[in-house]
Structures are given as C-alpha cells and as structure tokens.
Amino acid sequence: xxxxVAPAVIRGEVIxxxxxxxxxxxxxxEFLSPDPDSIIDRLPLRNPGQMKRLYxxxxxxxxxxxxxxxxxxxxxxxxxxxxxxxxxxxATELTPSILRWQYSxxxxxxxxxxxxxxxxxxxxxxxxxxxxQTTLADGRVASIRAMGSRCLHITAGNSxxxxxxxxxxxxxxxxxxxxxxxxxxxxxxxxxARTMVAMAPDHPLTQHFSVAYWxxxxxxxxxxxxxxxxxxxxxxxxxxxxxxxxxxYIQPGLELISLDPKRSATIIGRDTFADEATxxxxxxxxxxxxxxxxxxGCSSARVIxxxxxxxxxxxxxxxxxxxxxxxxxxxxxxxxSNKPKQFDAELRADIQGLRATPDFYExxxxxxxxxxxxxxxxxxxxxxxxRLSGRVANLVxxxxxxxxxRFVNAYTQTxxxxxxxxxxxxxxxLPLFGAQRFVxxxxxxxxxxxxxxxxxxxxxxxxxxxxxxxxxxxxxxxxWAGATAG
Amino acid sequence: xxIAEEALRMANDPPEYFGWSGLASHQLPxxxxxxxxxxxxxxxxxxxxxRLAVLTATxxxxxxDRIGSIEDGANLLFPHTVYKSYPVSLLERNRFRQLTKWLSxxxxxxxxxxxxxxxxxxxxxxxxxxxxxxxxVTHSSGTxxxxxxxxxxxxxxxxxxxxxxxxxxESNGIDAGERNExxxxxxxxxxxGRSHAARAGGWAYDNFAHTPENFHTLYDADMSSDVxxxxxxxxxxxxxxxxxRLEISPAMKARQAEFEETQRKSAQALDRIFEQMIALxxxxxxxxxxxxxxxxxxxxxxxxxxxxxxxxxxxxxxGGGNKGGLLPxxxxxLIFEFTGxxxxxxxxxxxxxxxxxxxxxxxxxxxxxxxxxxxxxxDTGEPRPREGxxxxxxxFFDxxxxxxxxxxxxxxxxxxxxxxxxxxxxxxxxxPQIQRFSEKRGGDDKITCAAADDAHAAAIEVLVQG
Numbered sequence: 014x015x016x017x018v019a020p021a022v023i024r025g026e027v028i029x030x031x032x033x034x035x036x037x038x039x040x041x042x043e044f045l046s047p048d049p050d051s052i053i054d055r056l057p058l059r060n061p062g063q064m065k066r067l068y069x070x071x072x073x074x075x076x077x078x079x080x081x082x083x084x085x086x087x088x089x090x091x092x093x094x095x096x097x098x099x100x101x102x103x104a105t106e107l108t109p110s111i112l113r114w115q116y117s118x119x120x121x122x123x124x125x126x127x128x129x130x131x132x133x134x135x136x137x138x139x140x141x142x143x144x145x146q147t148t149l150a151d152g153r154v155a156s157i158r159a160m161g162s163r164c165l166h167i168t169a170g171n172s173x174x175x176x177x178x179x180x181x182x183x184x185x186x187x188x189x190x191x192x193x194x195x196x197x198x199x200x201x202x203x204x205x206a207r208t209m210v211a212m213a214p215d216h217p218l219t220q221h222f223s224v225a226y227w228x229x230x231x232x233x234x235x236x237x238x239x240x241x242x243x244x245x246x247x248x249x250x251x252x253x254x255x256x257x258x259x260x261x262y263i264q265p266g267l268e269l270i271s272l273d274p275k276r277s278a279t280i281i282g283r284d285t286f287a288d289e290a291t292x293x294x295x296x297x298x299x300x301x302x303x304x305x306x307x308x309x310g311c312s313s314a315r316v317i318x319x320x321x322x323x324x325x326x327x328x329x330x331x332x333x334x335x336x337x338x339x340x341x342x343x344x345x346x347x348x349x350s351n352k353p354k355q356f357d358a359e360l361r362a363d364i365q366g367l368r369a370t371p372d373f374y375e376x377x378x379x380x381x382x383x384x385x386x387x388x389x390x391x392x393x394x395x396x397x398x399x400r401l402s403g404r405v406a407n408l409v410x411x412x413x414x415x416x417x418x419r420f421v422n423a424y425t426q427t428x429x430x431x432x433x434x435x436x437x438x439x440x441x442x443l444p445l446f447g448a449q450r451f452v453x454x455x456x457x458x459x460x461x462x463x464x465x466x467x468x469x470x471x472x473x474x475x476x477x478x479x480x481x482x483x484x485x486x487x488x489x490x491x492x493w494a495g496a497t498a499g
Numbered sequence: 500x501x502i503a504e505e506a507l508r509m510a511n512d513p514p515e516y517f518g519w520s521g522l523a524s525h526q527l528p529x530x531x532x533x534x535x536x537x538x539x540x541x542x543x544x545x546x547x548x549x550r551l552a553v554l555t556a557t558x559x560x561x562x563x564d565r566i567g568s569i570e571d572g573a574n575l576l577f578p579h580t581v582y583k584s585y586p587v588s589l590l591e592r593n594r595f596r597q598l599t600k601w602l603s604x605x606x607x608x609x610x611x612x613x614x615x616x617x618x619x620x621x622x623x624x625x626x627x628x629x630x631x632x633x634x635x636v637t638h639s640s641g642t643x644x645x646x647x648x649x650x651x652x653x654x655x656x657x658x659x660x661x662x663x664x665x666x667x668x669e670s671n672g673i674d675a676g677e678r679n680e681x682x683x684x685x686x687x688x689x690x691x692g693r694s695h696a697a698r699a700g701g702w703a704y705d706n707f708a709h710t711p712e713n714f715h716t717l718y719d720a721d722m723s724s725d726v727x728x729x730x731x732x733x734x735x736x737x738x739x740x741x742x743x744r745l746e747i748s749p750a751m752k753a754r755q756a757e758f759e760e761t762q763r764k765s766a767q768a769l770d771r772i773f774e775q776m777i778a779l780x781x782x783x784x785x786x787x788x789x790x791x792x793x794x795x796x797x798x799x800x801x802x803x804x805x806x807x808x809x810x811x812x813x814x815x816x817x818g819g820g821n822k823g824g825l826l827p828x829x830x831x832x833l834i835f836e837f838t839g840x841x842x843x844x845x846x847x848x849x850x851x852x853x854x855x856x857x858x859x860x861x862x863x864x865x866x867x868x869x870x871x872x873x874x875x876x877x878d879t880g881e882p883r884p885r886e887g888x889x890x891x892x893x894x895f896f897d898x899x900x901x902x903x904x905x906x907x908x909x910x911x912x913x914x915x916x917x918x919x920x921x922x923x924x925x926x927x928x929x930x931p932q933i934q935r936f937s938e939k940r941g942g943d944d945k946i947t948c949a950a951a952d953d954a955h956a957a958a959i960e961v962l963v964q965g
Binding site: 366367369373391396 | 553556557577578579580581582583584585586587588589597600601604605644645741744877878880892908910936
C-alpha cells in the first residue's frame with residue numbers, strides 16, 4: 014500500500030523529501046510529511062523586505078487572484094483537491110458526504126463579492142490600498158494604512174473552510190503566512206497551496222503562502238520558529254494542545270490572536286409554542302443548528318434553553334418539542350448531517366446513565382449512536398455538557414427568558430435565537446456574561462468571514478496599523494515653543 | 500456443599516470464606532472459582548431483578564430474564580455514570596428529598612422513611628440516611644464537579660476493610676493468623692469521612708491499629724463531603740469564569756473557613772506527626788495515607804539525620820502517585836531511606852467494587868475471585884473474549900453487594916490477561932498500565948471545540964505556572 018504523504022509547500026515550492034511519519038496512534042491516521050527540522054530554516058521569511066512585491070499588486074489584482082484560485086479549486090477539475098478530499102476521509106471526524114459537500118462550497122465562498130467583503134467590511138479597502146488622511150483636533154494630520162504582517166496560522170481541522178479563510182485573509186491583507194496544518198485536516202491547506210503553485214508559481218501571493226505540518230507542542234522546533242525575528246503574529250484557531258504551548262512563546266514582538274475553542278447556546282422563547290406550525294419551524298431550525306456538519310463546529314447548538322416553563326405541563330411540551338427536533342434532525346439532508354462517524358464512548362456512558370434517571374431526564378433516541386436529544390426535566394444542564402457531540406443536544410426548560418443568562422459564560426460563542434424578535438431583548442445583556450454572536454435560529458452553522466469572530470476582528474488584528482503624523486508648526490503648537498514660554 | 504452454596508458463602512463474606520488470607524483467595528483452582536462466579540452471578544440476578552428499579556428496567560430492555568453464562572452478565576453492567584446521573588443542581592440547592600428518591604432506584608433498602616428534609620448539606624444528608632434507614636453511602640472525590648454516590652451498607656464496608664487487610668498482609672508477607680496483632684499506625688490523611696479515600700483511614704485502623712492509642716492521623720478531623728464538593732465547584736467555576744456566580748449557602752460558607760483552617764494547620768500537623776514518628780523509632784509501624792505528606796516527612800527526617808527509622812519490618816503503603824509531577828523524582832527512595840521500608844505495595848481498585856487488587860512479584864494486579872472481570876470494546880461496549888490478553892474498558896461484576904447491583908462498567912482502560920500468571924496465582928491479572936478514558940480522549944493535536952472548559956483550565960494552569 015502506498016504511503017500517504019502531506020507535502021510541505023514553502024514559498025512556491027512543493028517539498029516531499031526527508032519524509033517522516035506522523036499520527037497513527039489511538040485511531041488517528043498515519044501520514045508522512047517532511048521532517049520539520051529539515052524545513053525549519055526555509056519556513057520563515059528571512060527578509061521582510063521581500064513583502065514589497067505584495068505592494069506592487071492592487072487590491073483588485075489580489076481579489077482577481079483569490080477569485081481565480083477559487084475557480085481553480087473546483088473539485089471536479091482539481092486533482093490536488095480531489096486527492097486531499099479522498100485522504101481526508103480517514104483524518105476527519107466528518108463523514109464523507111459532509112466533507113465532500115463542504116469542499117463543494119469553496120467556490121461560492123470565493124466569489125468576487127464575498128472575497129471583496131472579507132477585506133472591505135472589516136478594514137475598508139482604502140486603508141489597505143493607501144494612506145487615509147485625517148486631521149485631528151490638535152492640528153496634526155495623520156495618514157493611516159493597514160499593512161501586512163508575518164503570521165503563523167495554527168488552523169482548526171473541524172472544517173476545511175478554515176484553510177480557505179486563512180488563504181484569503183492572508184492575501185487580502187498582503188501578509189506572509191506559515192500555515193501549520195492540524196492532524197485532523199493535514200491535506201486541505203496543502204492542496205490549496207499546491208494549486209497556487211500550479212496556477213502562478215512566481216506570483217507574490219503564492220510566494221507568501223506556506224504550509225507545513227509538525228506536531229503541535231514540539232517544543233524544540235517551535236522555540237526556534239516562534240521568534241519575533243521570524244513571525245509577528247500567531248493566529249491560533251483553538252486546539253488547546255497547540256494554544257497551551259503557544260502561550261509560552263508569546264513575548265514582546267510576538268502577538269497571539271486566539272480564536273479559542275468555544276461552545277454555543279440556543280435560546281428559544283415562549284412564542285414558539287403559539288401553534289403547531291411555529292413549533293415545527295423552530296424544531297427544524299434547532300435540528301439544523303445541532304446536526305449541521307454533525308455538530309463539529311464551535312457554533313453548533315449543544316445546550317438549548319427553552320422558555321417552556323418548568324412545571325409538568327411545560328416539561329411535557331418540551332418533551333414533545335424534543336421529539337420534533339429529533340425527527341427533524343434525522344430528516345436533515347445527508348450532505349449536511351448524518352449518523353456520526355464516531356461516537357464518544359464516555360458520552361455514550363453518560364447518556365446511558367441518564368436513562369436510569371427518568372425523574373430528571375428523558376433521552377430521545379441515541380440507541381444507535383445516531384444522535385440524541387436529552388430533555389432535562391429540571392432547569393439545569395447535564396453536568397457533562399462540555400462533551401456534547403455527535404448530534405447530542407440538551408434541552409433545558411426555563412420559566413423566564415431572563416434565566417438564560419445563568420447558562421451563558423466566558424466560553425459561549427454563538428447564540429441561536431427564536432423567534433427573531435427575542436434577539437433584541439438578549440443582545441444587550443448576554444454579552445456581559447460572554448455571548449459573542451447572535452444569529453437567527455437555523456443559521457448558526459453558516460458564517461461569513463467578513464464579520465467579527467469570537468468577539469474580535471481577526472483581520473484588523475492581523476494587519477499592522479501604521480500611522481504617518483504630520484505636524485505643521487503653525488497648526489500644532491511646538492513643544493519647544495511651549496518650553497521657552499514657560 | 501453445592502456450588503451454589505459455596506458461591507453464596509464466598510460472595511456474602513469473602514474474608515471469612517478465605518480465612519482472611521489474601522493468598523488463599525488467589526489459589527483456588529480455576530474451574531472452582533469460575534463455576535462459583537457463574538453461580539454467584541445467577542443468584543444475585545435472580546434475587547435483585549424485580550426489586551432494584553434500575554436493574555429491572557435494564558433487564559427488561561435487554562430482554563434478559565436469566566443468566567446462562569458469565570458473558571450474559573456483560574449485558575447487565577451499569578455504566579459508571581449511573582451513580583452520578585442526578586442533576587448536580589440538586590446538590591447545590593440541598594434538594595435531598597429528590598436526591599434520596601433518585602438513590603432509591605439504585606438500592607433495595609427502603610428509603611421512603613428516610614428523614615432528610617432538614618438537611619443543610621451532603622454530610623447531614625448522608626448521616627441522616629445512615630441514622631434513619633441504615634444506608635451507608637460512599638462518594639467519589641468529585642473533582643469533575645459531580646459526585647458519584649454508591650449506596651452501600653455498613654456490612655459492605657466491614658468486608659471492604661477486611662479485604663484491604665487481606666491484600667495488605669498478602670503484599671507485605673504477613674500471615675492471616677497475625678491479623679489481630681496491633682501495629683503503631685500512622686495514617687497521613689483525614690481520620691475518616693464518607694469518600695472512598697477518606698474511608699481508607701478506617702481500614703488502617705481496623706486492620707493494623709485496632710486501638711485508638713495506636714492510631715495517629717495527620718489531620719485530627721473527618722474529611723467533609725461538603726467541603727470536597729465545594730472545592731470542586733470552586734475549581735470548575737474558576738475555570739469557567741463564573742466564580743462570582745457560584746451559589747454558596749451560608750452553611751457552606753461557615754465550613755469553607757473550617758476547610759481553610761485545616762489547611763492552615765497542616766504545617767503543624769506535619770510537625771506533630773513527625774514527632775510521633777520519631778518517638779516510635781525502632782518500633783513496628785504501619786504507615787498509610789498520601790505519598791506527598793510521606794515524602795515531606797522523609798525529607799525532613801533525612802535532613803535531621805534519621806535513617807532506617809523503623810527497620811525492614813515496617814509497612815509503608817501510601818498512595819496518590821507523584822502528585823502530578825510535584826514530588827521529587829526520587830520520592831520513593833527518600834521514603835525507603837527514611838523509614839527502612841523496602842517497598843510501597845501497589846493496588847488497583849475503585850470506589851464501586853469490593854476489590855483492592857494487590858500487585859504480584861510479576862507486576863500484575865490480581866483480581867479476586869469474588870469479582871468477575873470483563874474487558875469491553877471501548878466503542879461498542881461488547882465484551883471481548885475472556886481469553887488471552889485483552890485491552891479495553893474495565894468492567895466488573897462484584898458478587899459481594901446484596902442490596903445494589905454489582906455489575907459496573909468503569910471509565911478505565913485496562914489490559915487483562917486471562918491466562919495464568921507466572922507468580923502462581925490462579926486468578927486473572929491486569930497489567931499495570933491503567934488509565935482513565937476521559938484523560939485519553941481527544942488525541943494531542945486534534946482541534947475540536949468540545950471540552951473547552953477542561954482545556955481552558957489546563958491552559959490557565961500553564962499560564963499561572965509561567
């Protein structure tokens with residue numbers, strides 16, 4: 014059997030020698046990739062001055078490149094992407110139909126209007142294209158420009174989209190990227206980089222997008238690479254084994270932009286139960302937020318707070334709603350959601366434990382590891398809620414929407430809300446406890462990288478904000494004049 | 500005597516059956532104890548099915564009305580989560596009536612008359628259960644934020660304590676006939692309490708000290724279940740950034756001071772027990788409790804010039820590993836040098852099973868004949884063949900309990916060798932590498948969004964340590 018290889022791609026060059034083996038333990042797939050020590054000297058951008066070439070491109074030319082790359086990434090034509098998809102089936106937690114579907118979305122993601130939005134919404138194209146002048150109250154004239162930086166991206170592997178977003182953000186900010194692939198998706202970013210090399214090997218954007226794999230936490234290697242002389246910023250998409258180690262390298266001159274692992278909550282208001290049709294609508298939307306991509310996202314619904322009331326009638330209604338969600342979840346399209354590939358055995362034991370406790374919980378489904386809805390009969394989440402995965406959600410009854418704050422904390426990312434009007438009530442208060450994103454129920458697992466993420470604007474953090482201050486002595490009282498007068 | 504009668508005699512009182520000899524329990528011919536295991540399993544099932552709500556429901560769901568083989572028992576193992584499947588808010592809000600009702604599905608002891616309405620904490624609740632209905636509960640340390648509650652009886656603890664004595668004597672080469680001889684006993688921990696760990700002080704007392712004059716504990720107090728629970732809640736709340744939202748009842752707050760007081764006194768406690776140890780140098784002593792305290796005492800003793808303080812006849816069986824790497828690498832040598840002991844015997848056991856499996860000279864833990872061992876496929880829960888070497892989820896059927904179900908699937912990954920051990924014992928043995936599945940989960944370089952709290956907690960720890 015041929016060995017699986019994840020080549021490194023460094024500054025326009027595909028590297029597949031000095032291969033060593035990674036993974037292969039505890040059910041993880043085994044693959045070969047260049048020995049990190051053999052490429053470490055080539056990974057960082059030795060001379061930042063080389064980034065000058067990025068400034069010979071206009072933003073429209075950059076957008077053309079990214080959009081053009083998008084069409085090159087078309088799965089039906091691109092061998093690198095086809096190979097990456099095939100190989101990823103064993104590495105990912107996603108089922109083949111879901112992963113294939115996500116790959117098929119890449120082109121839409123990289124349409125011209127979308128790509129323009131990735132930079133124009135968070136920063137504003139004028140700020141990346143040139144110096145934006147403003148006169149301040151003290152008389153000084155400031156010119157501000159957002160310039161690229163040398164970034165290391167520790168990307169997440171729960172969706173191939175993180176590789177795509179990273180590529181686009183790097184190009185649009187005129188930055189230099191070293192992408193550290195995750196072990197659960199060691200192929201997508203590499204396939205993108207190889208497509209760039211095939212498309213335009215000497216293009217500055219190709220030259221400033223490198224991809225490699227090393228095991229996160231390889232201290233000796235990381236200590237050498239994670240130095241201010243090599244990189245200015247680290248963008249870490251969660252992955253605690255990695256982030257944990259990254260924090261030790263952070264020092265003046267090396268900034269951490271952390272997109273932490275998060276969990277999400279769902280809040281469903283009383284009006285949902287006005288009639289059967291509304292209830293079914295909410296159930297389908299909730300099922301979508303739970304089931305989409307088999308609940309592998311940070312924004313996937315896990316704990317669902319429902320203003321059903323906590324009395325017997327309320328819990329009975331909640332249980333009926335739970336059955337609706339469960340059925341809707343099983344009926345989701347197969348490329349969006351299906352029976353999870355793996356099921357956490359500890360979670361299975363937790364669920365089994367609840368079956369012995371009918372006074373407090375009702376478990377709907379879950380006998381075949383297909384996913385389950387756990388209905389709490391008291392207003393409390395299950396104690397193992399951080400482990401909810403594999404399409405398992407916990408419905409929790411509350412008497413009043415005001416109680417929802419109890420369940421929101423520093424790790425709450427997305428809050429899916431139904432009905433829509435309820436968001437206006439929640440959005441001024443829940444952020445105080447940690448909520449970061451409010452979204453129409455059913456859309457939690459859709460996203461647009463133009464928007465803030467994890468309550469920060471990663472693109473604004475990726476760039477360096479440079480200012481040129483002009484102080485005409487006639488408008489700005491000179492310090493030296495003040496000194497003599499005093 | 501028939502096999503059925505033999506099986507019941509062994510199951511109902513293993514120490515008496517084996518004449519309080521650990522070694523004897525591991526020397527019965529295989530066919531004999533295997534037949535007794537099957538019979539014991541059949542009798543326990545026949546007796547409890549229909550009387551124990553959770554078992555009855557499980558058996559009905561599985562369509563099982565009798566046990567034909569040992570393997571049938573594997574279908575009736577309770578997941579370890581059953582004993583903590585209550586909403587934790589019930590504990591936080593002192594809803595002990597509801598908790599008692601929850602517990603009643605797990606024991607045949609009638610809890611309907613339990614007088615628990617006025618209880619203001621876990622200590623009070625568990626005492627009320629003991630006083631009013633004779634149910635004696637052991638709980639886990641609750642480090643995860645939820646406590647496991649196992650509904651035992653006082654006789655169950657008497658047996659565990661005696662089993663501890665059997666294993667201790669076996670591991671340290673002491674004859675069963677000497678079991679009533681008094682030892683100067685040091686227990687480096689709390690005097691007592693209701694957690695599994697806190698009860699170990701009592702075992703040292705029962706099997707070695709025998710009288711209060713011979714018994715010296717590091718802390719002259721019982722470990723409070725409420726404080727343990729609160730400590731875990733505080734840690735969790737800190738990790739989740741919710742410390743300000745932690746609800747602590749006034750009764751609990753008063754006890755927090757008590758806990759801090761105990762901690763503050765711990766320096767003096769070490770002084771006191773050190774002096775007691777030095778006063779008994781040359782005597783025959785037994786030392787149990789925590790490795791951390793023992794290491795500190797050894798360092799101090801060695802610094803003051805005490806070596807081989809009690810001679811090779813002393814017993815040291817402290818536990819707790821190396822405190823997550825906090826102890827010096829040579830902590831065992833320090834203890835040996837200070838005390839004169841030549842080994843620290845190792846055991847494998849868990850709160851839920853009447854088993855303190857001793858490690859033999861081959862480095863294997865031997866599972867006693869009153870405990871049926873299963874190895875399950877960690878993903879499917881299917882039992883692996885009971886032959887050769889098998890790795891998977893550790894599961895046991897403890898034949899001892901008569902009022903709750905002994906079938907239990909643990910959270911441990913274990914390797915069991917079903918073939919004979921070179922040490923000569925006839926019982927099945929486990930390899931020493933045992934780990935929690937929950938600690939194994941996740942791989943090291945996978946990026947997922949679940950388990951953020953745990954990960955954050957770990958990250959915070961790293962940041963704090965600088």
